[in-house]
Amino acid sequence: MNLSSSIRGVGYRFGSVKDVLAKSNPPKSGDDLAGISARDAVERVAARAVLAELTLADLRANPVVPFEIDELSRMVESTLNEDAYSAVKHLSVGQFREWLLEPTTRGPTLRAVAPGLTPEMAAATCKLMSNMDLLTVGAKCEVVVRANSTLGLPGRLSSRLQPNHPTDDVEGILYSTREGLSYGCGDAVIGVNPATDTPESTAQILTRLHEVRVKNNIPTQHCVLSHVTVQMKALDLGCPMDLMFQSMSGSEKGNRAFGISIALIDEAYAKMKAKTSNRGPNVMYFETGQGSALSSDAHHGADQVTLEARCYGFARRYKPFLVNTVVGFIGPEYLEDGPQITRAGLEDHFMGKLMGLPMGCDACFTYHARMTQDEVESLKVLLGVAGCTYLMSMPVGDDIMLNYQSTSFHDIPSVRGLLGKRPTPEFDAWLNEVGIMDGLKPGERFGDPGVLKR
Amino acid sequence: MSFTRTLIDNLRVKLGAMDPLPPPPPLPVVPYPPSRVFPTPRRRSAYAEAAAKHTTALVGIGHVGTRYATNVVLQFQAELAVAHAAVGTELPEGWAEANGLLPLHSQVTSHRQFLLRPDLGRRLDAPSLSRLGERARRGIDIQPILADGLSAIACMGSGLTLLGHFTRECEARGWSVGTPMCARFARVWLEDEIGETVNCKVAAILLGERPGLGTGDGLSAYLVYNPKIGRSDGDRNMMSNIHARGAPPEQAARRLAVLAGAMLDQKTSGVPLNLHGLDLGHEAGGGYRAPEPRVRLVYSGSDSSKEKA
């Protein structure tokens, strides 16, 4: 395995596969913070030249966190689909990138190869791709999942309705929910981040959202994004729960900081499959985001793109209905500005889809990051072009509880209209039936929350 | 070469393929525009009115096609400008002393470095560490720490009120409370080093949270049992949105004291802490409190006089 290259006669040597992966990464403030990024643009290209020659087999043998100290590395290794893996293992990362870009490599093929890819392979390929490469391959991937509705079909763009409230006032949550539904949002999930992390409030919010859904016969699912242990207790209280949520990190240590482990999520998944109120078969919802491992000092010297891909390696074990990268939420210490957040959103979507996950993206920024409203609006269109499964949606994109700027109720029908995309077929039929939409155009009751029965 | 194709290509040129483009058709007649096709609503919609009793989320704002009306765009941009201004504000040197608080400083030296290097914001600089060792009470139950975090405006605003209420709540429960202090350029995990140094059972850092749209006055509180360097996020419990529109400081202080009490009882914090039956919201809240309405920020032209009224 060669770990050296030269550019204009200057030789570069790298210490390990992990080092090559880190130095190949496009500039990210989080990698600078971790002290692992390339020292300049030339060294970055030198690292990519080495990476392009490594084979996928080399990457499988060298996970960025060693097997001995990390259950995620071990789990990915022991559950890898050997048939799918053997179809591509001989390719170098550079060849694999080209194979992905070939017009003859289409959705079903990509879906078949996905279970044979380790997170390190997805991350390595990502580092050799430009933003438009990421769009091109991302748009080819087809990942279709089903709960109460069918998500991820071609030509569709879904949205999570996020009616958060700083004090969990359920009436306030429902006002935002009805408004969002009247703009055609919420076909992926109506998901509330609770301010109070207790089983009782989780159960209460779920029960009230369930009433709205049932009373209006809306084909979607609901979720309260409390800690997984809290949701398990809420299930024991006997409340309806369409999707079970958890945030994930890319290493065992990072997950410990989130209070989770593979064993815990296995247990939660088993419980959810038995008790969910959704038709299935997909019942889980996971959120990720570059930088989360480093924020709990659990990165093991690896770069944040590779660690993000490792979250997807964890998530795919549970055949989730939704995976969401909350790309700009973490703050400027990990993604400093508009270009870095844009790049990360496209990277995460590409890697997740390549690994066979229904990727959504919270295209967002916090008010202390250097991203403008125009930049985040552009990112939403790019994600739509890339075939992103779903975006978020909330009143004027303003999360009044989590204090950040995301996608608005108005943005979802706007992006759909621009790109000729529609919501899930079940939800689309409902929107047309009640008059919120008229095909691709706003219908008579568009933006009128009175269309919903209280 | 095909006979016919050559023949038809030549005919195509003969029939005008190389001619300059024909003049554009005359512009369509613009229908007479009434001066107010889209009258700016003078009052909120009934839905917005009803929703405002329960949430500050901007709902019932209508739409133009699938986009916002102009007045909504301007309000939104003004709120964004307020948030960005809040982030840019720094806690002035000397503010802590002036308010009777022990001044502490993280290892951060500039505002940009504070944003990009949270690791430096989690550790005290050498002078602060020695000052803490010399002047702070040790071996106490609770160590409250006021800090700037991501909004110095919030820290200077309701920070002192929250610190005062929280201290009184703790003392009323018979716990010993540490020296009041305020840390500059501080991140949440700074409480670990401070708590370890003063040897407290529970450290509680009260700091400005990331500004929201149109606001920069929110505080968050992070509590950890048996603080020491190396604690992670799963070891902490937090309360966010401590401001007039969320949990007001007095109410929040009571909830935080209940939380601290649970930590002292169970001798743990974070994920293992059992919150079941604590009923944090109601015990501390004392009934529902309607949020304040969102402030209209933009007035112009004939409207401007109303702002003063």
Add this chain to the structure above:
Amino acid sequence: MILDRIVPRVLSVRRLPGADPALLAAYGADPKRHYALGLVTVDQDDPTYVALDEATKHARVDVVFAKSFYAGSAHASGALSGEILGVIAGADMADVDAGLHALIRCLEHDACFYTANDAGTITVFPHVVASLGRYLSAQSGLSVGQSMAYLVAPPMEHTIGLDAALKAADVRAARIFTPPTETNFAAAWLSGELTECQAAAEAYAAAVVEVGRSAWDRNLI
């Protein structure tokens, strides 16, 4: 722009060596002489008739079957049907292959319809066959090697265009197909010297374009 090429799309090509004698007979082949068939479907019929004729000039094959489908490719019975099925037959698969190659080459590089208005909603086929092969010569009653103008357009355009063609050049009408053909067009085969056939095709195309631009006669009060 007018007179843009509309290149035919070959929708299917199949080789059939050793076809069943009953099938050979039904499709007009001679089981004694013909062993192999080559079949194509195309989305334009008239270019295909020209291309089938072309095949007879390049290989020892006979055009045994060629029929247009009713109402044309916009109303095709399936994705592969287009508006014509053409069948060539030969004694040997290699002959049929050579014929198919000549046929496809002709469709790609020579015979095609053209747009006759800017919207592309009127089309015209003003084709000149420099030298007839065995198939079209038999169909038209002309001799192998003669030149022929093969003119097709919608009914009104065709009628005006044909008159213009006959008056513009020294040609005679070998056959006139009044509307509707199977595909609801109208057609004519004119013979004469090569240059005269070219002049006729050019006059025909120009007239079809002119009718498209002024559908209502300006002299009508």
